Amino acid sequence: MEITTIATGSKGNAYRIxxxxxxxxxxxxxxxxxxxxxxxxxxxxxxxxxxxxxxxxHAKGIKGALDNGMTVYATQGEIEAIGITHHRLKAIEVGKPTQIGTWKVIAFDVQHDTPEPVGYLIMSEQGEKLLFITDTYYVKQRFPAVDYIMMECNYCESVLDENLESGRIHKSLYKRVMKSHFSLENVIKFLKANDLSQLKEIHLLHLSDSNSNEQMIYEAVARATGKQVIIA
Structure with missing residues (x-):
């Protein structure tokens, strides 16, 4: 499986697989x-x-993509929030497998401050599984025997706390980050709760410029999992 990060972070996200x-x-x-x-x-x-x-x-380029002939999938709740009507903008149902070319895609619900946000379990005909998770502070589902994980690791709790104490971040933003994004600590808890026996790579996405520490994140996740870690 080929995974390419085109853009990641609060200024824009796009990935090609x-x-x-x-x-x-x-x-x-x-x-x-x-x-x-x-x-x-x-x-x-x-x-x-x-x-x-x-x-x-996560959605800024949708109109341009649709206008240039690309098909885009999102949940109905997010399509309504995006506010675009187009015959190539298609609703995907949580829990219902959708075949897209040689991939089977299953959307699952996550915790974020939009109407119907999801993550994706993406399976190839060759049997490889990719798990994609971003912009959530918790995932209740468990995923057996995935080969690749791409997931947000937005902040480190210690760095976020330091920024609050120093006044570099307002309390309201501090609370929003805690309730809408994955921390390093929760990333490790999630990974340990899942079957990593077949896992080949962990791609960590959407690191905050001000609330994370890349070296700390890399070392902590590599130590906790024993797997190859790639910081996007």
């Missing part, structure tokens, strides 16, 4: 022109895009 037969995008949080530039204008092989929720850093 391919099983060698079907290429998908996950998230369209950058303008479509920037997406084209990042992919050297090789977008015709992309079968579809999966969007997790309607915030602009």
């Amino acid at each position: 391919s099983d060698g037969r079907t290429a998908l995008l996950i998230e369209l949080g950058i303008p479509y022109k920037k997406l084209q530039q990042a992919l050297q204008y090789k977008t015709s092989d992309i079968t579809a895009c999966l969007v997790t929720h309607s915030h602009q850093d």
Whole structure:
């Protein structure tokens, strides 16, 4: 499986995956022109895009993608929040497998401050499984025998606490981050609660510029799992 990070973080998110037969995008949080530039204008092989929720850093480029012939999937609640009506913008149902090219996709609910946010379990015909999770502080589901995990690790609790104490972050934002994003500590708890026996790579996404510590995150997750860790 090929995994490419195009953009990650609060300024925009976009990721490309391919099983060698079907290429998908996950998230369209950058303008479509920037997406084209990042992919050297090789977008015709992309079968579809999966969007997790309607915030602009995940959905900004949807209109441009639709206008250029790309099919986009999101839940009905997030489609309504995005506010675009288009025949290529399709609703995906939580828990219902959807076939997209050679991939089978299952959306599952997550905890975020939008109407119907989701993560995705994405399975190739070759049997490999990719788990994609972002913008949530908790995931109740457990996932056996996945091969790749792409998940948010937005902040470190110690760094966030220091920023609150020093006044670098307002208490209201502090509370929002705690209730809408994955901390390093919860990432480790989630990983330990799942079957990692087949896991090949952990891709950590959406690190906060001010509330995280990349080296701390890398070392903590690698030590806790014994797996290859890639900071996007």
